[in-house]
Amino acid sequence: MLNLLKNNSLSCTVPNQSALVVGNGLTASIVVAAIKGVGLDVTHARFGSNSSTLFHSCDNESFITFLDALNEQLPTVEGPQWGPTEIVPSENGFVVTFDSGESHEFGSVFLAIEGALKPAPKDLPAEVTTITPDRPTASVVSSVCFLLDYKEITNPSIGAHSIRVALENQMAGGHSFVLLRQTPVKGLLGETLYEAARLAGVRFLRYGTEPPKIERLSTPIESSARFKVSVVDIIESGEEISFDCDCVFVGANPIIERLPDGFRNLLTEETDQQGFLIQDSVHCLAGKSFHRGVYCVGPSSGCVDLFETMMTAASTAVDAAAWLNFANAPQSEEKMSVTEQCVRCLTCIRLCPHSAITLNAGASRSNVKVSTVRCMECGICVAECPRTALDLNSFLEDGFSSLIDRLKTETSEDAIVVFGCYRSAGHAISEINLPRNVIFFPVSCAGRLSESILSATLATRVKGILILGCHHGNCRSNNGTDWAGVRLANMSKRLGSLFGKVGAISYKTLAPNESARMLRLINNFSGSVCEISN
Amino acid sequence: MSDHNNGQVVIVGGGIAGLATAKLLSENGIPFAIVERSYKLGGHTKDWACMATDNCNRCHSCAVFDYEDFVTSSPHGEILLRHELFTVTRSTSGLRSVGIRCIDSGAERELPATALVLAVGFEPFDPIEKGFWGYGTVEGVMTLSDLNRLMRLDDLNKLRPDNGGPLNLAFFQCVGSRDKTIGADYCSQYCCAAAIRAALRTIHQYPESKVAIFYIDLQIVGKTAQTLMDQAQEKGVRFLQGVPGEIQPIEDGGLQVIFEKDGQNVVERFDWIVLSIGQRPSSSATAIARITEAPLNEFGFFQTRSQSDPVRSPLNGVYIAGSCSGPANIPDVAMNAGKVVSAIIKDIEQTI
Ligand SMILES: Cc1cc2nc3c(=O)[nH]c(=O)nc-3n(C[C@H](O)[C@H](O)[C@H](O)COP(=O)(O)OP(=O)(O)OC[C@H]3O[C@@H](n4cnc5c(N)ncnc54)[C@H](O)[C@@H]3O)c2cc1C
Ligand code: SF4
Ligand code: SF4
Ligand code: SF4
Ligand code: SF4
Numbered sequence: 001m002l003n004l005l006k007n008n009s010l011s012c013t014v015p016n017q018s019a020l021v022v023g024n025g026l027t028a029s030i031v032v033a034a035i036k037g038v039g040l041d042v043t044h045a046r047f048g049s050n051s052s053t054l055f056h057s058c059d060n061e062s063f064i065t066f067l068d069a070l071n072e073q074l075p076t077v078e079g080p081q082w083g084p085t086e087i088v089p090s091e092n093g094f095v096v097t098f099d100s101g102e103s104h105e106f107g108s109v110f111l112a113i114e115g116a117l118k119p120a121p122k123d124l125p126a127e128v129t130t131i132t133p134d135r136p137t138a139s140v141v142s143s144v145c146f147l148l149d150y151k152e153i154t155n156p157s158i159g160a161h162s163i164r165v166a167l168e169n170q171m172a173g174g175h176s177f178v179l180l181r182q183t184p185v186k187g188l189l190g191e192t193l194y195e196a197a198r199l200a201g202v203r204f205l206r207y208g209t210e211p212p213k214i215e216r217l218s219t220p221i222e223s224s225a226r227f228k229v230s231v232v233d234i235i236e237s238g239e240e241i242s243f244d245c246d247c248v249f250v251g252a253n254p255i256i257e258r259l260p261d262g263f264r265n266l267l268t269e270e271t272d273q274q275g276f277l278i279q280d281s282v283h284c285l286a287g288k289s290f291h292r293g294v295y296c297v298g299p300s301s302g303c304v305d306l307f308e309t310m311m312t313a314a315s316t317a318v319d320a321a322a323w324l325n326f327a328n329a330p331q332s333e334e335k336m337s338v339t340e341q342c343v344r345c346l347t348c349i350r351l352c353p354h355s356a357i358t359l360n361a362g363a364s365r366s367n368v369k370v371s372t373v374r375c376m377e378c379g380i381c382v383a384e385c386p387r388t389a390l391d392l393n394s395f396l397e398d399g400f401s402s403l404i405d406r407l408k409t410e411t412s413e414d415a416i417v418v419f420g421c422y423r424s425a426g427h428a429i430s431e432i433n434l435p436r437n438v439i440f441f442p443v444s445c446a447g448r449l450s451e452s453i454l455s456a457t458l459a460t461r462v463k464g465i466l467i468l469g470c471h472h473g474n475c476r477s478n479n480g481t482d483w484a485g486v487r488l489a490n491m492s493k494r495l496g497s498l499f500g501k502v503g504a505i506s507y508k509t510l511a512p513n514e515s516a517r518m519l520r521l522i523n524n525f526s527g528s529v530c531e532i533s534n
Numbered sequence: 535m536s537d538h539n540n541g542q543v544v545i546v547g548g549g550i551a552g553l554a555t556a557k558l559l560s561e562n563g564i565p566f567a568i569v570e571r572s573y574k575l576g577g578h579t580k581d582w583a584c585m586a587t588d589n590c591n592r593c594h595s596c597a598v599f600d601y602e603d604f605v606t607s608s609p610h611g612e613i614l615l616r617h618e619l620f621t622v623t624r625s626t627s628g629l630r631s632v633g634i635r636c637i638d639s640g641a642e643r644e645l646p647a648t649a650l651v652l653a654v655g656f657e658p659f660d661p662i663e664k665g666f667w668g669y670g671t672v673e674g675v676m677t678l679s680d681l682n683r684l685m686r687l688d689d690l691n692k693l694r695p696d697n698g699g700p701l702n703l704a705f706f707q708c709v710g711s712r713d714k715t716i717g718a719d720y721c722s723q724y725c726c727a728a729a730i731r732a733a734l735r736t737i738h739q740y741p742e743s744k745v746a747i748f749y750i751d752l753q754i755v756g757k758t759a760q761t762l763m764d765q766a767q768e769k770g771v772r773f774l775q776g777v778p779g780e781i782q783p784i785e786d787g788g789l790q791v792i793f794e795k796d797g798q799n800v801v802e803r804f805d806w807i808v809l810s811i812g813q814r815p816s817s818s819a820t821a822i823a824r825i826t827e828a829p830l831n832e833f834g835f836f837q838t839r840s841q842s843d844p845v846r847s848p849l850n851g852v853y854i855a856g857s858c859s860g861p862a863n864i865p866d867v868a869m870n871a872g873k874v875v876s877a878i879i880k881d882i883e884q885t886i
Binding site for chain 1: 558561562563580582583584586588589590591592594595596597599600686687688689712714719720721723750751752753754755756757759760761763775776796797831833835840841842844860861865868869870871872873875876877879880883
């Protein structure tokens with residue numbers, strides 16, 4: 001396997017300058033072309049099906065010219081076959097260990113597998129086929145029925161494609177029916193296409209909660225209808241309409257049949273009904289996954305639109321180039337310090353949401369190594385290290401100590417401390433005037449606030465602590481904000497007896513554009529704390 | 535990859551499209567200048583409210599802060615607020631420079647430009663334009679933009695009835711979209727999901743709220759769509775097919791609408807009606823088109839070469855980013871910015 005890689009002219013001499021694309025078919029080719037387009041080196045490892053599930057809603061002729069032009073651009077790449085393989089984030093890239101046991105390092109990895117479409121729902125007659133990207137040849141003038149939104153909302157690209165084919169069939173002299181719950185009017189021209197189809201005589205029938213009934217006609221005689229369709233149109237008449245037709249196609253959403261080995265620890269395998277991979281973070285945008293340098297393009301992310309896939313491919317390629325620039329640039333400063341207190345308990349390695357920490361093999365002093373390019377300086381590791389062996393250089397533990405010292409002596413009667421993540425509260429605060437009794441202290445992430453910091457703060461003369469993290473799903477460090485909640489729950493069990501300040505600590509979540517709400521939260525908290533103590 | 539020190543890219547418009555483009559250019563070592571006519575960066579997205587309930591509902595509005603932080607601290611760029619474009623100088627092979635002017639002082643400047651990115655955004659549809667549903671005259675009718683403003687200011691409580699009863703509101707979808715009579719026969723793409731998020735956000739704050747959404751077709755596209763829809767149904771948001779044609783103010787201060795349900799006419803009263811307004815071409819699109827000679831399409835958005843080349847203007851050296859090439863939501867804009875930068879990198883590499 002590795003020989004293949006070595007002989008492959010595409011693989012690069014500087015491993016971290018190269019991208020690895022795992023997939024097959026049109027999607028992988030598009031991604032490979034996009035990466036080459038921004039000047040990176042690509043290795044293409046083949047995995048999965050070669051047949052494409054990319055839909056397009058443009059007319060057949062312009063699509064064929066387009067595909068021809070595309071084919072000229074698309075590189076033919078020889079690459080290894082993807083076997084049982086491991087991908088492990090390294091300091092500034094990914095170490096991929098192939099089943100031969102040999103490893104190779106890449107700067108970024110792309111998942112570009114072709115998906116599959118779910119099988120047609122079982123309660124439909126067996127002859128009903130799923131809508132695929134290719135077009136049924138319109139040589140025989142026939143009546144065709146497209147059944148969309150059956151059981152679940154059809155992916156809009158598949159819907160738009162169906163309308164296009166229905167229109168073509170109608171123009172060729174056939175009859176087309178489209179049964180749906182929501183007309184897909186995707187893109188700037190979606191409405192125009194829908195309008196054109198309607199004008200050409202394509203019959204759109206809209207059903208409600210009552211699904212259409214499709215029956216296979218029992219004695220199919222040559223050239224006679226094969227299906228009977230009955231549907232209650234909720235817009236036009238509210239009455240049941242029945243018609244016969246030659247073929248019925250049903251819209252089925254994409255699924256990921258199998259993630260290639262090695263990706264399971266990098267991506268979640270969970271998908272929603274339309275086949276999209278669900279990543280529980282708002283930062284997984286434009287083909288990016290939560291891990292920097294890992295991308296997910298095309299059907300594997302639920303997107304079965306050809307043009308959207310091209311767009312995502314281009315976008316991820318540029319992002320990968322940016323990431324490689326950054327990851328390979330000489331880093332001037334260490335982001336973390338590790339002391340000899342470390343006992344290699346592995347807690348930090350396990351908890352770091354950005355896979356930034358690795359074991360420092362054979363080291364005698366600091367036992368773990370923090371990747372300067374991967375570390376996002378959340379400080380979750382600092383807060384959870386049982387040996388307090390770690391510290392963030394730009395948000396030092398000392399900062400908390402001096403805050404606490406200050407609070408021991410110089411606070412007014414009703415002082416409260418607001419710890420806020422700099423990403424959210426740090427922004428929101430610029431638009432409000434804080435009440436006089438509030439001390440705001442920006443933190444790198446709500447996950448940085450260890451129980452010891454919170455207890456020490458509470459032990460001073462302050463009346464209470466309000467922690468403002470980012471909303472769940474918007475934390476830059478995934479579960480950093482949730483850590484605050486967890487620690488607070490732990491502490492509040494013990495708090496009453498310890499400090500006599502029950503309810504004196506609270507955790508809320510916030511976005512940077514919620515200045516007004518932030519002020520309300522602070523005022524409410526301040527009010528409730530002072531009430532308790534009075 | 536090595537730096538592209540071939541001169542800078544000038545971006546007109548500092549909304550999320552301009553910022554996302556600038557970020558990716560900067561990260562790839564390409565110098566940029568943002569020419570923004572207003573006093574602030576961020577464009578419309580800065581006006582929208584957070585739609586989080588127990589968790590972030592991915593409206594993506596706050597993404598603008600991350601982009602802005604990055605771009606304003608980039609060593610590769612210059613940000614020119616209160617500036618506008620007034621000339622473009624071309625060379626035989628492409629662009630040479632652009633002339634910009636400070637709106638306040640009138641001072642002019644020449645910026646070298648290897649590429650020009652137009653990111654002048656969109657205009658929210660103004661329902662007063664067509665006297666839609668009494669917006670501006672009938673009390674209680676507002677736009678999604680107005681609702682966002684209320685939420686941003688944490689003033690949602692103002693929508694509660696004086697007696698403290700449940701908040702009672704309805705959304706009208708597709709206002710100023712999918713409407714041939716106003717030259718907007720396209721779907722604005724963002725509003726179905728945005729209305730559902732706003733409904734969820736309202737119910738989250740006031741769980742007793744009664745919310746209905748009148749729609750033509752729900753366009754709930756993409757990763758979070760289904761989850762939103764499921765949440766809405768679980769929270770009792772009513773989805774009603776067909777947008778009523780008329781809103782009547784009634785004596786008790788409420789709004790009465792008539793709609794059809796199961797073949798029957800139903801009369802219902804709401805306290806507030808929110809018009810989910812569409813995206814229209816930017817007010818400065820025609821002026822910019824005149825200055826740059828970049829053509830507009832039939833809807834008034836900037837034309838691009840084709841479906842497969844959706845970011846290059848037919849005019850060499852000019853790129854179209856974000857919602858000024860057609861209605862888009864923030865994730866679309868972010869993706870589109872990537873495509874713009876990839877096209878610029880490709881084109882730069884071809885010319886050297
Ligand atoms: C009510 C409403 C709610 C929305 N909510 C959401 C949501 O929840 N989620 C979502 O994804 N999308 C939402 N959208 C859509 C979202 O606002 C757009 O996708 C996004 O703002 C587009 O960004 P843009 O940068 O292309 O344009 P804009 O935000 O319009 O930015 C354009 C920028 O260009 C500047 N500019 C304009 N003309 C010139 C000129 N001649 N010279 C210099 N500068 C100029 C403007 O000042 C502005 O800064 C919503 C839209 C509306 C109307
Ligand atoms: S958590 Fe602390 S002690 Fe444990 S491995 Fe990390 S640095 Fe060492
Ligand atoms: S600070 Fe956060 S990102 Fe950095 S090493 Fe620690 S846990 Fe990982
Ligand atoms: S709901 Fe929108 S504004 Fe709020 S945190 Fe999520 S993306 Fe940000
Ligand atoms: S997104 Fe929904 S509300 Fe907006 S124009 Fe499209 S269909 Fe209408």
